[in-house]
Amino acid sequence: xxxxxxxxxxxxxxxxxxxxxxxxxxxxxxxxxxxxxxxxxxxxxxxxxxxxxxxxxxxxxxxxxxxxxxxxxxxxxxxxxxxxxxxxxxxxxxxxxxxxxxxxxxxxxxxxxxxxxxxxxxxxxxxxxxxxxxxxxxxx
Numbered sequence: 001x002x003x004x005x006x007x008x009x010x011x012x013x014x015x016x017x018x019x020x021x022x023x024x025x026x027x028x029x030x031x032x033x034x035x036x037x038x039x040x041x042x043x044x045x046x047x048x049x050x051x052x053x054x055x056x057x058x059x060x061x062x063x064x065x066x067x068x069x070x071x072x073x074x075x076x077x078x079x080x081x082x083x084x085x086x087x088x089x090x091x092x093x094x095x096x097x098x099x100x101x102x103x104x105x106x107x108x109x110x111x112x113x114x115x116x117x118x119x120x121x122x123x124x125x126x127x128x129x130x131x132x133x134x135x136x137x138x139x140x
Contacts, residue, residue: 002108003136004101005035005069006115007044014061015053020116020137027137028114035114037065038104039074040097072104085127094120102127112136 012024028035037045042065050058082099098120101113106127112134115121121133 001033001112002110003031003033003035003112003114004072004104004108004110005037005041006101006113006117006121007041007048007097008116009114009137010037010041010045010061010065011048012116014049014057023137024114024116027140035069036072036104036108037069038072038097038100040100042071044097074100078103089124092120092123094124105133 009020009024012018012020013028015021018024042062045065046058046062049061053061078100079096081103082096085099085102086094086096098117101115101121102124105111105113109128111126111130111132113121114136118135118138121135124133125131126133
């Protein structure tokens with residue numbers, strides 16, 4: 001099963017004060033395959049960890065993520081498709097990074113997202129089939 005990782009869930013694994021820390025760590029510890037992390041998620045994570053946990057943590061988290069997850073590239077085509085997805089939802093604040101998860105999920109034929117963002121991903125539907133995403137760790 002292919003799983004696309006989102007910023008908040010990865011971040012929760014490293015910040016013990018995060019409300020989703022225990023659930024995210026527990027779920028991730030039981031996953032056998034490498035998760036896919038979109039390049040924009042990696043950039044968001046880099047900023048978030050640096051701002052909240054400091055530079056030493058930022059470097060350690062990035063090393064760990066790069067050792068355990070596969071980065072999915074971001075390019076012109078992905079950007080255009082993601083902008084189109086974000087545009088479909090109009091006033092709903094679906095940003096470019098979240099929209100890339102939807103695009104990558106379509107490309108990898110998965111509905112499984114490692115995310116704590118239920119607000120966005122419960123409200124949108126996969127592009128390639130099914131009526132909803134499987135949000136992990138909540139739907140495990």
